[in-house]
Amino acid sequence: MFQKDQDIFNILLGSVSEGVIVVDENQNIVETNDSAEKMFGYNKGELLKQPLNILIPQNYHANHGSHFKGFMKQKERRRMGQGRDIYGVKKDGTTFPVEAGLNPFSIYKKDFVMALVIDISVRKEQEEKIQELNTTLEEKVFHRTKELNETVGQLEVENQKRIKAEKEAKSALKKEQELNELKTKFLSLVSHEFKTPLTGILTSTILLGKYKLTEQQEKRDRHLKIIADKVHYLNNILNDFLSLEKLEKGKxxxxxxxxxxxxxxxxxxxxxxxxxxxxxxxxxxxxxxxxxxxxxxxxxxxxxxxxxxxxxxxxxxxxxxxxxxxxxxxxxxxxxxxxxxxxxxxxxxxxxxxxxxxxxxxxxxxxxxxxxxxxxxxxxxxxxxxxxxxxxxxxxxxxxxxxxxxx
Known part of the structure; x- marks a missing residue:
């Protein structure tokens, strides 16, 4: 019924509802299905021979290469983004949340990876709506409780001092909680904002050691610029934190x-x-x-x-x-x-x-x-x-x- 194996392969790809993207060991796209092209906003065949980075947000490029190499060494099926959100980028530059499963395979002694990609934008929106509903409900409960406490305080004059003490305690607790939240957010921020540039610096430093030929000067210059930019960025962060401390202490x-x-x-x-x-x-x-x-x-x-x-x-x-x-x-x-x-x-x-x-x-x-x-x-x-x-x-x-x- 089918003239070529390719016909069978194309029909199988077309029948899969998830986006299918196949890349070779150099991270070049060698095959996609209609679902993937539609998901990322490309016309049929437009993604072929393109680098995989075209579908990945710019700020993830620095780490993706090392992750891909590690995966190709292990060659085990796994899901991407376990424990964190991952995103894809469409042709028009917009980003959207995705889930992806990676499946390595070999054909004619060549290694490939097939990624099954699902657009989870709707799910994320629903999760956010649920979170908003929960927050609204908590606020309503808090306000109802506060109103009840105030009513009880008005009816029971003898409890005025106790109610006042409770309010002061709640205020102190709230301030302490806000302070703890700020500290947690600050530590998370510092960890993230330092880790990403340092990873980029380390990667570029390692690659610099591999470009030893005179004709590779352009590649060396590119990585030297990356290192300089990352160091400049880290220096600005440190200056911001120092300025912030001085402002807080009135110094x-x-x-x-x-x-x-x-x-x-x-x-x-x-x-x-x-x-x-x-x-x-x-x-x-x-x-x-x-x-x-x-x-x-x-x-x-x-x-x-x-x-x-x-x-x-x-x-x-x-x-x-x-x-x-x-x-x-x-x-x-x-x-x-x-x-x-x-x-x-x-x-x-x-x-x-x-x-x-x-x-x-x-x-x-x-x-x-x-x-x-x-x-x-x-x-x-x-x-x-x-x-x-x-x-x-x-x-x-x-x-x-x-x-x-x-x-």
Whole structure:
């Protein structure tokens, strides 16, 4: 009935409801079925001969190669993402949660891996709805209990002191719980934000040792850049944590001086240029050579660097970051505009809160304390910071500082 084995294979693939992706030992895609192509948003045959990384979010690339090599050595069937969430990325760049089972096999003395992939977006949404319902129920129970306690307190005058003591105890317990939650979140954050860059540095260091030929200089340069970028990222995290500690303990001694704004901006743009993605460009403001401030120069540089670096991080390739500076009689206004992913409306009220990260950047490296630090410093200098943002269109952050600091 069938002319070739390939016909049988294609019909079997087409009958499988899960997405099927077959890769060779070099992680190149050699076969897919209709379900997989539809799941990831590709046309028929479009994925063939493409690297597997095209279906994996960018921030997972660094670790995936070593995981794949380890799996090929063991050659045992297993499920991916045990104990943690895994994600795929569609052709249009959107990410979505998946489950995947890996099945190694060999044909004609060549090793392959067949992955069965399931889109679990609906399940995740249902889990979140259930969690929201549980939270709402707990809040209702808490409020009903509180109302009942208050009623009992009103009816029993003799118990007023006891009720007051209970409220104070609950308040103290709540503060202690919040503190413990912050500590736990902080430790988890530090562990994650340090582990990922360190893994990248280690991987690049190992690979550098393998590129010994003169014609491999381009590969060496690429890994040296990866190492430099990771070290720069870790250094920024450490600086953020040190700044945060000083702010909390009130140990900041601001150093005020007269300086040209162009001097600070040149340093900010110079450092930012090393972080630009392909095709990204920073538009330098015009007519600022004669603008001066009497402020803390380093704090201004810190604030502008944070905003410009965020604009680069959360914007795609071939986009523009605009910097605009105007000086009025009593205040100087700095505007940083990008055409990036924007901030979801429901997250905007929390964007300056410590450790908070908007839902559309959870897969991007970051600590959630940079904007909090900038806001604290700007406030201490009698200035203000605010923003306008539309999701998927871009964001404009604005800093206003007095032209002359109050000593």
């Amino acid at each position: 900041i001694n601001y150093k005020f001086s007269n300086f040209k704004i162009s001097k600070v901006l040149n340093e900010v743009v110079y450092n930012a240029n090393m972080l630009l993605k392909d095709g990204q460009q920073i538009n330098y403001p015009e007519n600022i050579d004669d603008i001066s401030l009497f402020q803390d120069e380093k704090i201004l540089e810190l604030g502008l660097s944070n905003l410009v670096n965020n604009a680069i991080k959360y914007s795609s390739e071939h986009t523009i970051i605009d910097i605009d500076i105007t000086q009025k009689k009593d205040v100087t206004i700095f505007k940083i505009k990008d055409n990036g992913i924007g901030i979801p409306e429901k997250d905007q009220k929390n964007i300056f809160n410590r450790y908070f990260r908007a839902e559309n950047v959870l897969l991007t490296q970051g600590t959630g304390i940079g904007l909090n630090i900038v806001k604290e410093h700007v406030g201490n200098l009698n200035g203000k910071i605010y923003f306008e943002s539309t999701e998927n269109q871009g964001t404009i952050f604005t800093i206003e500082l007095p032209n002359k600091a109050q000593l």
